[in-house]
Every structure is written in C-alpha cells, then in structure tokens.
Amino acid sequence: MKYGRDILKDVHGYVPGEQPRGQRLIKLNTNENPYPPSPRVAEVFEKFDPEWLRKYPDPVSTQLREICAARYGYDSPDWVLIGNGMDELLALVLRTFVDPGDRVIATYPTYSLYEILCQLHGCALTYVDLDEDYQLTEEFYNTPARLCLLTRPNAPTGVAVPREAVERLCTEFDGIVVIDEAYVDFADDSCMDFPQRFDNAIVMRTFSKSFSLAGMRIGTAVANPDIMAEFAKTKDSYNMDAISQLVGLMAMDDYAHMEMNAGAVCVTRERVRQELITLGFDVPDSQTNFVLAHWNGTPTAKEIFQQLRERGILVRYFDHRRLENALRITIGTDDECNELLTALREIVG
Ligand SMILES: Cc1ncc(COP(=O)(O)O)c(C=O)c1O
Incomplete structure (x- = not known):
C-alpha cells in the first residue's frame, strides 16, 4: 500500500x-x-467578501451543474455531478459501483492514479495493453469486469481511440464505462453525447487543464440521472466549497x-x-x-x-x-x- x-x-x-x-x-x-x-475568475477574488463564507455552500452546486448541463448539451442538471477535482469523482465512481474484490479494467498505459485508487478501494485492476499504435485490442472488449476506466484522449500517450471504438465498448461491455475526458478540449472530438445514448456511460471532465484551474479542484461527471442518483449518494455533503463553485461558474460562462x-x-x-x-x-x-x-x-x-x-x-x-x-x-x-x-x-x- x-x-x-x-x-x-x-x-x-x-x-x-x-x-x-x-x-x-x-x-x-x-x-x-x-x-x-478567464479574467472573470479574477473578478471573483477582486469582489470577494469573507461574509460569503459564513454559511455552508450549496451542497449540490446547482448553478454550476446548470451551466455545465447546458454547455454539454443536456436539458437538465440531473445529468451532472460536480466533484472536488476529477480525482474525487474517480474515487467516488469506484466506491459507488464497484465492490472490493471486483474487477476493474483499464488500458495500459493510462493515467497512473487509477491503479492507486483501485488499490485503496481493494478492487483488482486488470490492465489490457494497447496495441503498438495505442489503440484498443479485441482483448479489451472481451475482458469481463464491473467497470472500465478509459482515458480519451489517453494519458500519457496523447492518442485518442476513435469514437467508434468507444461506441463498441459501451455496447459490448457488460458494466459501467467511465470515459475520462480530462484533455478533451485539446482534441478534435468528444464522447459527451454518449451518456444520452448508452445507459452505462459516464463521461468525466476537469477544469484543471483547459480552464487553467488545477489549483481550484473542479471536476464534472455526466451520466444518466438514474446512475447519477446513486453516484451522488456517496459524495461528501459539502464536497464543493463556495469559492470553487463560483470560480467554476465564471470560467464556464467565459467558455x-x-x-x-x-x-x-x-x-x-x-x-x-x-x-x-x-x-x-x-x-x-x-x-x-x-x-x-x-x-x-x-x-x-x-x-x-x-x-x-x-x-x-x-x-x-x-x-x-x-x-x-x-x-x-x-x-x-x-x-x-x-x-x-x-x-x-x-x-x-
Ligand atoms: C487522465 C486524467 N484524469 C484525471 C485527472 C485529474 O483531474 P483533476 O485535476 O480534476 O483531479 C488528470 C490529471 O492529471 C488526468 O491526467
């Protein structure tokens, strides 16, 4: 450990x-x-009044969920969950949908935190090697598991598997498919529409990279509201502080x-x-x-x-x-x- x-x-x-x-x-x-x-983020700090901190923050980040849902093409904030960085959401997804001892799969190589989170949760992470061009192999589609963690575009390779490959995965994989889109704003396309089409797809994003807010800790997850209802139960009541919510809102508003x-x-x-x-x-x-x-x-x-x-x-x-x-x-x-x-x-x- x-x-x-x-x-x-x-x-x-x-x-x-x-x-x-x-x-x-x-x-x-x-x-x-x-x-x-965004300069809108700077405004939050220029106008900052410590009085804002006297009360607890909105436990479910309502405004931030609303603006994210609209931007991601969803008609209701029920599709969106906000996390204290995507890393929190990745830990939560294991806690919610995977029992200790269950199998999780990920490609090799991929984001190294997955392995640590699986160790901490007591579940087995099976890596399936990407091919020489860093693409998914047949073995990846055929390995049974409770949940699959797929970074698209991938880290540390930088390569994105085609959307069709993720489509096939969501169709054939008998478990939850987490699509980690931490870097998607630097990519040609995204899978943000997948939760609408596949009940087992969860797409996650972060404000750390493209929004230049790694120091703030804001991540989002998008999935079918039935999945979200379960997911939201496992988070801390006040997982997002008031300033992070406001900063996220300003950053999203200045897309x-x-x-x-x-x-x-x-x-x-x-x-x-x-x-x-x-x-x-x-x-x-x-x-x-x-x-x-x-x-x-x-x-x-x-x-x-x-x-x-x-x-x-x-x-x-x-x-x-x-x-x-x-x-x-x-x-x-x-x-x-x-x-x-x-x-x-x-x-x-
Ligand atoms: C693939 C991937 N997912 C998630 C994260 C974590 O994002 P956050 O800063 O929102 O916790 C990173 C950060 O490096 C990453 O590379």
Missing part, C-alpha cells in the same frame, strides 16, 4: 517540497495550462476564453511535435496538451530527463514498461517550449 508522498511521486513525478529552491523552473511535467484563467487558450496550446503542440520529430524523436499525433516523445538513442531518455532537470526544465519520465524510452512533455508557452527545444538540441544534437 502506498501513502502520501509515494502517491504524489507516482502520479505527478515529484513531491513539491523536493524541488530545488530558488531555481527558476520551467514546469512541463504535470500538464497544467501555461495561460491564465470562449478557455477555447482561445486551448487553441493556442494546440498550435504550439503541433510546432513542438514537428521540431521533436526533426530532432529524431518519435512522437505520436497528440490530442492533448502534452506530447509523448519516444527516444531510442544516446543519451537515454532517462538521462535526457535528468539533464533537462539540471537546467531547471521539468518534464515527465516514467520508469514503467513501454514508457522507459520516452518523455512526456507538457506544452507550455512558446518561450518555454523554445527553451526546452534549445536544451534538447544541445543534449541530443
């Missing part, structure tokens, strides 16, 4: 207090957004700001991907705000990671099967990415 700092290290690749002090860091290791959130930032990240991502390919990296087409850059030369990927770190540039290295020859690089501002590329040219060029 892993605790505290081990989990931080596994999931994020570092423990905050361990970072070198006083050194300017270019942080391209945890898939945060390099651009600020165009999020789209503009996400668009800028995607433009930089394509340039960085091409430059990495020119340097000799193999980089699959990414639908996220990061790229997975495979490297089979000298120095090794792990050595490149360490040399970048010495220069104050943090990227993500996974000492895991199929990922040991790769770096996951978050797309930062153009300047940050230029510094990264200059450093990489010196290291591998």
Whole structure:
C-alpha cells in the first residue's frame, strides 16, 4: 500500500517540497495550462467578501451543474455531478459501483492514479495493453469486469481511440464505462453525447487543464440521472466549497476564453511535435496538451530527463514498461517550449 508522498511521486513525478529552491523552473511535467484563467475568475477574488463564507455552500452546486448541463448539451442538471477535482469523482465512481474484490479494467498505459485508487478501494485492476499504435485490442472488449476506466484522449500517450471504438465498448461491455475526458478540449472530438445514448456511460471532465484551474479542484461527471442518483449518494455533503463553485461558474460562462487558450496550446503542440520529430524523436499525433516523445538513442531518455532537470526544465519520465524510452512533455508557452527545444538540441544534437 502506498501513502502520501509515494502517491504524489507516482502520479505527478515529484513531491513539491523536493524541488530545488530558488531555481527558476520551467514546469512541463504535470500538464497544467501555461495561460491564465478567464479574467472573470479574477473578478471573483477582486469582489470577494469573507461574509460569503459564513454559511455552508450549496451542497449540490446547482448553478454550476446548470451551466455545465447546458454547455454539454443536456436539458437538465440531473445529468451532472460536480466533484472536488476529477480525482474525487474517480474515487467516488469506484466506491459507488464497484465492490472490493471486483474487477476493474483499464488500458495500459493510462493515467497512473487509477491503479492507486483501485488499490485503496481493494478492487483488482486488470490492465489490457494497447496495441503498438495505442489503440484498443479485441482483448479489451472481451475482458469481463464491473467497470472500465478509459482515458480519451489517453494519458500519457496523447492518442485518442476513435469514437467508434468507444461506441463498441459501451455496447459490448457488460458494466459501467467511465470515459475520462480530462484533455478533451485539446482534441478534435468528444464522447459527451454518449451518456444520452448508452445507459452505462459516464463521461468525466476537469477544469484543471483547459480552464487553467488545477489549483481550484473542479471536476464534472455526466451520466444518466438514474446512475447519477446513486453516484451522488456517496459524495461528501459539502464536497464543493463556495469559492470553487463560483470560480467554476465564471470560467464556464467565459467558455470562449478557455477555447482561445486551448487553441493556442494546440498550435504550439503541433510546432513542438514537428521540431521533436526533426530532432529524431518519435512522437505520436497528440490530442492533448502534452506530447509523448519516444527516444531510442544516446543519451537515454532517462538521462535526457535528468539533464533537462539540471537546467531547471521539468518534464515527465516514467520508469514503467513501454514508457522507459520516452518523455512526456507538457506544452507550455512558446518561450518555454523554445527553451526546452534549445536544451534538447544541445543534449541530443
Ligand atoms: C487522465 C486524467 N484524469 C484525471 C485527472 C485529474 O483531474 P483533476 O485535476 O480534476 O483531479 C488528470 C490529471 O492529471 C488526468 O491526467
């Protein structure tokens, strides 16, 4: 069983207090957004009155659910649940729909927190390997389980399986299909309509990436109201504080700001991907705000990671099967990415 700092290290690749002090860091290791959130979010803090905090917050985040439902194409907030970050919703989905000892499936590789959450819940996570192009195999459709966790687009690969593959999964899989859309605002399409079409589909999103609000902890889940009624029973009564609800509302109300930032990240991502390919990296087409850059030369990927770190540039290295020859690089501002590329040219060029 892993605790505290081990989990931080596994999931994020570092423990905050361990970072070198006083050194300017270019942080391209945890898939945060390099651009600020909407100015509407700043307004919340400019107008902030501590009196707002005297009372308990709305336990069911009504306004935020309403605006999200409308944006996601649903006619009622009964389809939406708000969580304290998507990580809370992922833990809740296991608690609600999976008994300890049951089987959960996920692709390999995928978001590393799933394994930790399953360990904490006492259920068995079975990984089914993605194929060489990071696509689902027949085995994935055929493995029986209570629940399936599918990240689309996937992390840390950046690759999205086609919508048709998820459609087939929702039809053939005899259990709940959780579609983790943490990075979907950087992608070409989404599965947000699936809960309307498939009773077993739950789509989850986060405000941490495209809305530049990782520090705030806001996640959403969308599913059939019957599923939602069960799901909502397991959350803490006041899981969303008053400020998070307001900030989420403002951010959602200024959707165009999020789209503009996400668009800028995607433009930089394509340039960085091409430059990495020119340097000799193999980089699959990414639908996220990061790229997975495979490297089979000298120095090794792990050595490149360490040399970048010495220069104050943090990227993500996974000492895991199929990922040991790769770096996951978050797309930062153009300047940050230029510094990264200059450093990489010196290291591998
Ligand atoms: C695939 C995936 N899902 C969920 C999350 C967690 O989102 P949140 O910050 O809302 O907890 C992350 C964060 O890195 C992620 O990569």
